[in-house]
Amino acid sequence: GENVEQHPSTLSVQEGDSAVIKCTYSDSASNYFPWYKQELGKGPQLIIDIRSNVGEKKDQRIAVTLNKTAKHFSLHITETQPEDSAVYFCAATLGNQFYFGTGTSLTVIP
Amino acid sequence: KAGVTQTPRYLIKTRGQQVTLSCSPISGHRSVSWYQQTPGQGLQFLFEYFSETQRNKGNFPGRFSGRQFSNSRSEMNVSTLELGDSALYLCASSPPGVRNEKLFFGSGTQLSVL
Numbered sequence: 001g002e003n004v005e006q007h008p009s010t011l012s013v014q015e016g017d018s019a020v021i022k023c024t025y026s027d028s029a030s031n032y033f034p035w036y037k038q039e040l041g042k043g044p045q046l047i048i049d050i051r052s053n054v055g056e057k058k059d060q061r062i063a064v065t066l067n068k069t070a071k072h073f074s075l076h077i078t079e080t081q082p083e084d085s086a087v088y089f090c091a092a093t094l095g096n097q098f099y100f101g102t103g104t105s106l107t108v109i110p
Numbered sequence: 111k112a113g114v115t116q117t118p119r120y121l122i123k124t125r126g127q128q129v130t131l132s133c134s135p136i137s138g139h140r141s142v143s144w145y146q147q148t149p150g151q152g153l154q155f156l157f158e159y160f161s162e163t164q165r166n167k168g169n170f171p172g173r174f175s176g177r178q179f180s181n182s183r184s185e186m187n188v189s190t191l192e193l194g195d196s197a198l199y200l201c202a203s204s205p206p207g208v209r210n211e212k213l214f215f216g217s218g219t220q221l222s223v224l
Contacts, residue, residue: 036213043217093211097155100154102150102151
């Protein structure tokens with residue numbers, strides 16, 4: 001199966017700064033890479049995704065980059081706000097199955 | 111449109127008991143997946159159901175089982191509970207389509223085994 005590693009496990013940034021979360025995957029056949037945000041007491045919610053035929057995708061303050069050769073992808077959040085504080089999960093899909101990273105707890109300090 | 115609904119929200123059981131968790135997907139979604147979430151382990155895939163058939167299964171012991179009904183509602187059952195089964199159990203549904211990509215999660219059932 002697939003193995004997804006995610007770093008860092010915790011991240012604290014000042015409000016207005018940028019945050020970057022990185023993930024690597026092991027199986028080059030994985031072709032879809034979503035990112036989920038989980039707020040306290042809630043289930044994960046899809047915030048952005050990228051397919052293997054695209055190198056970068058942006059949606060307002062969040063962006064995802066994918067390097068297929070190195071098998072890694074990253075989430076970038078610019079101009080962070082306190083409401084960005086949450087746990088973020090990356091995932092890779094192989095066939096119909098999702099493989100999740102272990103999560104990054106992001107704290108944005110006002 | 112109502113989201114994915116999981117019941118109950120919290121459960122406390124003792125070792126050796128069994129438990130049944132329920133999931134109602136978003137209307138029109140036919141695929142339902144179950145995940146176990148524990149601190150430090152992330153989300154571990156349990157199984158996926160589509161049109162009442164188990165389509166994929168993760169690496170969990172046979173004590174974990176599930177089923178899906180004709181209205182797409184799903185249940186998962188854990189028998190002979192162990193302390194290590196304490197976790198947040200998440201259900202996710204996916205809209206119909208060629209690729210099963212969009213997962214919509216419920217808020218989960220927090221299971222504590224004492």
